[in-house]
Amino acid sequence: MRTDEELAKLSLKDDKAFAELVSRYLKRIYNFVYRYVQNRNDAEDIAQGVFIKAWKNIKKFNPDRKFKVWLFVIAKNTAFDWLRKSRSASGGKKTLTFSQFETDEGENPLIENLEDTASLPPEIFAKKELEKELEIALKNLNPIDRAILTLHYSDELTFEEISEILGKPMNTVKSRHQRAILKLRTYLMHQK
């Protein structure tokens, strides 16, 4: 089986190679984008835009880099552009904070009182509507934190890859990951 990077190189001359890349990544990119925009129609348009941009720029792709990371960078930029536009269209009123527990200063007393962040308590997994609650908890995170968590745990990307995708230093990604995990855990633990 050919690697993504080989297929990307072949895509310059072979339409089937690009189609193979689309079929490999469509679901992941669609879900990644969906987590940002929270709307199926928009996610569809953006995912389509991501692959068209990838096709247009495939000549510029450096096969020494990972195709997966390169594609996710395009997806992140496209989704962020969309978010910026939609926020300015709605007059900037749309806020994406963990508002349920955060104070106006952005502090979260529940997080500060948490001592153990190493593992998740078993009662979380015993929840009947865990899927729904996890979805809501993620919605309440800001888009970058949401992206860090889903890229790391769902798409199984390393912090190094995530830092490349988001264009942020690895330490920033790690600390944001830690805070996002705390927020997520707090939400799930206090949700009845």
Next chain:
Amino acid sequence: MRQDYKKLFSHLKVEEPPAHLFINILKQVEKNQRTYARNRFIFNTVALMVSVVALIPAVYFLISEMTQSGFYRYLMLIFSDSGIVANYWQNFGFLLLESLPVLSLTMVLAAFFGLFYFFRRILANSKFYLIKI
């Protein structure tokens, strides 16, 4: 910790992309390819025509400059007085270089290479054009 959260995220609902999305992407790529192929074909054809059109006056200009600068006459000396040319070959060489119509020669060569280059591009991509346009 990682395993815990990995397990947690396995509960996250994975959205299935709509069935038509894959086809739509490939159709859009195909559409873009066709547009690019058409634009490239138009560009190469126009550039080829410009090269052909430019070549004609450039050749006339070269002939006229070769006559005016005496280059042609000096060149003919090689055949008519080859002995003198051989004796004074260094001076003769400089004379030829001096009278060489550089500008018109550059114009002819540029037009000729343009013609050759764009013709080759059209030929090389002809199969692609025929499929995509």
